[in-house]
Amino acid sequence: MQFQHVDNQHNGEFYLDNEQGKRIAEISYVWSGEQKIIANHTWVDDSLRGQGMARQLLDVLVDFARQKQLKIVPTCSYVEVMFRREKSFSDVVA
Numbered sequence: 001m002q003f004q005h006v007d008n009q010h011n012g013e014f015y016l017d018n019e020q021g022k023r024i025a026e027i028s029y030v031w032s033g034e035q036k037i038i039a040n041h042t043w044v045d046d047s048l049r050g051q052g053m054a055r056q057l058l059d060v061l062v063d064f065a066r067q068k069q070l071k072i073v074p075t076c077s078y079v080e081v082m083f084r085r086e087k088s089f090s091d092v093v094a
Contacts, residue, residue: 040076
């Protein structure tokens, strides 16, 4: 499974489309300066619920932040909960 990524230097997202080109999962962010992004939205289609897709999206976002040496401000409720729960994300939390 390969996530797509778009970023226009104002905001961006990692997402997954199905074979018909319909969006079925996404996590989005907004740039806040040069070293920080705000994770503001996570969504997974009902057909994928309970399969760990939201966590996979979050892992991709965290990997992106680590590669770019960014901090993440969680305003999305899912990301906020996961950052509190999972200590391995502490290096990217703003």
